[in-house]
Every structure is written in structure tokens, then in C-alpha cells.
Amino acid sequence: MTSVAVVGTGLLGTAITKRLLEKGFEVHVWNRNPARLADLQELGAHAIQELHGAAQGRQAVITVLRDGAVTANVIHALGPIHGSTVMPMGTMGITEIRSLAEQVQHQNGHCLEAPVLGSKPQALKGELLVMAGGEPALFDQQRPLLEHLSQEPMLVGPIGSGAATKLALNQLIASLTHAFSLSLRLVQQAGVHVETFMAILRPSALYAPTFDKKLQRMLEGHYDDPNFSTALLRKDLHLFLEEATAAGLQIQGLQGLDALLEQSSGSQLDDLDYCALHELTQESF
Template sequence: MTSPHASVALIGTGLLGEAIGLRLLQQGITLHVWNRTPLRCRSLLDAGAQHVEDLASVPQTSDVIITVLRDGPTTARSVAALGDLAHHCLIPMGTMGIVEIRQLAEQTKQQGGQLLESPVLGSRPQAFAGTLLLMAGGEPSLFERHQPLLRHLSERPQLVGPVGSGAACKLGLNQLIASLTHAFSLSLRLIQQADVPVETFMDILRPSALYAPTFDKKLERMLDSHYDNPNFSTALLRKDLLLFLEEATAAELNPEGLSGLATLLCKAEGSALDGVDYCALHELTGSENSQ
């Protein structure tokens, strides 16, 4: 089934952006793409997307513009370069802070456009399958108008509240990614130090209320120290955890229990661990990194 949005512009064709773009093309959407590094558009162009040479001409191609960029400041700069956004809807899908997305909504309004934040949980496999978990923030009428497009990417897009609500949900979920992975890594190392067979431990864990599917998803990678071909990198996990800590502090919460994890992840900065799968934080929980 095709969407009433016959043409969509996509800004940002990294790991997730590329997968989102390929999914939209598969669903019959005419796609115009831009990336700071044009070579990263190659697979989408080969699949039928049209290349946009510069950001200023993006609004001329489509009334809906999806951004999948690294962070809030990068997104804000890219949106500023778009110029006049009258009669356009901006749909940011990357992870941003609550303050950042609200500022971007105001910026978009000043440029004449509307914004529907739509961060997603999931990575390339879920994007290809159209099963991303999408948490939208914005006006209900805007959400309803763009549901046909969002349903190409998510089986059940949810409007969670006004702008900022989606960012809060996404940061909360990504904090759990970091915390669960860290907790599992420590438990795994402890039982191995005590010579408990890993499968014995997993047989006890799996039927318990403590089990999370991500444990089995990452178990083999951790045991084999195999972190290549990431869908979500250590660097991005660190970025999102630090952003969560900023927002939690601003909300006058007490996130000090996460400070140690943030410090641990900062040890990976600039190292080979940064570009690989985020469960590589398992390499940081061993005794040689505990000083």
C-alpha cells in the first residue's frame, strides 16, 4: 500500500537513515535524499532515490522532510540551511534532548513550517521490516495527517504527547539499553569468575522476572568479543546516556547512580570500541578496566 505522501525528503543516510530510506522506497514512496557525505547515499540512489545536491533545495522536492541525524545541534544546523519551510512538515527521527526538540520546533515555526517529532526504538532490521517503535510528539491533527507515512515504518505509531514527550520516552528507553547491558555484563563476568557455566546461569535467568530479551541478543557477542557490524554504536550510546543525565538533572531528579556508567563509557571515547556495537561496553567491565 502506498502513502498519500508520494514524495518525501530524507536528510541523513547513516545506518538507520539508510534503512528507513530503503523501507520507504520499497513501499512506493518517491524519495529525495541528502547527506553531508554524498557517497553514503549510494545504496539509496541505486534503489531508486533521487539525490538532492544541497540542503537549500530540499524543500523544493517534498512537503515532508524526515531527518535522521546524530544529535540535536546537527539537526538544528541542517534545518536552518533548509530556509523557508512554509507548508512543510519536519519529522525528526533521531534521538534528541527534550529542550533541543522544543527549540527545534520553535525554529521550524519561525521558518514557516510544522514539526512532528518521531524518534524510534529499533535499528536496521526493524526499519527494513517496518516494525520500529515510534513515539511521536506534536499536535494530534498533525499526527493523524501523517499516520499513513509513519505506518510504513511502524506497525503502531503512538502519539505520546506534545513536542518533547517523544524525546523523553526515547531517552528513557535508551537509558535502559545502557543500564541493562551494563548490568548483564557485570553479572556475566561475576559468574564466569566463579566458574559457573554461562548456560546454567542463563537457564535460571530466562524464566525469571529479571530476564530481558536483549540479554540473549547480546550474549554471543559478549562471549566472543565480536562487536562488528553495529546497528547502534558505543559512541551513540554514550551520547544518549550523557543527554539523559543532562535532562534528568534539569528535571531535578537524582541520576547519580548512572554517573559511574557514564564514566565507564567515556573510557571508550576515541578508541576502537566507539565505532562498534554498544555491547562492547562488556570490554570495559573486566578487571583490567576496574581501576
């Protein structure tokens, strides 16, 4: 039986663990709060009591943690990785993942970045979009594992390319949601029925499926039960801007959205679905 570790059992990490257990893997799990492992243990997962040495005997150590700094600290705590492959699936910066890959090498392990697009529903069904970065031979070695989580995992290039791809996609999440929110508010204030607007938008080249996915939430102000929070979207947009600046790109057009999202910092919107940024596009917020 193939043995893997999942480090970080939040929304996505829990769903990944459940999927791997369902597919017959031996899964060892860790969370900073051990109480959050109880449900997974009932399903057959093994709790990691001590991080040091937890990579031994594991084909892969999948990390699903908040950011690059936390990931680096937790991986450091593993100690010797004994040739296992560390696969970070959370969103990180390009510089951060390259630094982590060097760290993993010093700990006698391998690193294959594997950030994903999708959350709990896609993970449970094995339909995450995996954008891996690393050595082709290492990707081929881990492909059978990744294929339980993704219908078609893709190797997009060397270490850092996966992070770049994920940040580019998350920037689109922020920009598309913001653009849709502004358009929606303008047509409503002008007295245009929302369905009339959508009937024109849907068959056009301007349409994105995410518009309909978030439409009712925006209209009803219902942002509970998030798969991706406003706070995480703001974090990832910050990361994108940092990397874009380092690459010499013109970021002025995005700085306004970054400042807008900063208004939600520390507010009740932080823990809600990211489309709660719709509340920020009205003057009264």
C-alpha cells in the same frame, strides 16, 4: 506519488529510505558526503544537490542525524519549509527538540518529533517503534507515512515527550547491558556455567530479551557490524543525565556508568556495537 525527503543516510536513514522506496514513495535524499547516496540513487532515490529549498513539494522531511545541534543546522539550511512537516527521528534532548520546533515554525513549517527504537533490520521490515510528539492533528496527518515504518506508531504527547521517552528507553539499554555484563563476569569467575546461569535467569522476572540478544557477542568478544554504537550510547546517556538533572532527579547511581563509558571515548570500542561496554567491566581494559 507522495514525495518525502530523508536527510541523513547513515545506517538507519538508508534503511528508512529503502523501505519508503519499496512502498512507492518518491524519496529525495541528502548526505553530507554525496558519494554515500550512489546506492540509493540506483534504487530510485533522487539526490538533493542543494539543501536550500529542498523541503518544497515534500510532504515530510525526515531527519536521521547524529544529534540536535547538527539537526538544527541542517534544518536551518533548508530555508523556507513551505508548510512541510519536519520529522526528526534521531535521538535529541527535550530542550533541543522544543527549540527545533520553534525554529521550524519560524521557517514556515511544522514539526512532529518521531524518534524510533530499532535500527536497520526493523526499519527494512517496517517494524520500528515510533514515539511521536506533537499536535494530534499533525500526527493523524502523517500517520499513513509512519505506518510504513512502524506497525503501530504512537503519539506519546506534545513536543518533547517523544525525546523524553526515547532517552528513557536508551538509558535502559545502557543500564541493562551494564548490569548483565557485571553479572555475567561474576558468575563466570565463580565457575558457574553460563548456560546454568541463563537457565535460571530466563524464566525469572529479572530476564530481558536483550540479554540473549547480546550474550554470544559478549562471550565471543564479537562487536562488529553494529546497529547502535558505543559512542552513540554514551552520547544518549549524557543527554539523559542532562535532562534528568534539569528535572531535579537523583542521578548519582548512573554517574558511575557514565564515567565507565567515558573510558571508551576515542578508543576502538566507539565504533563497535554498544554491548562492547562488556570490555569495560573487566579490570584490564
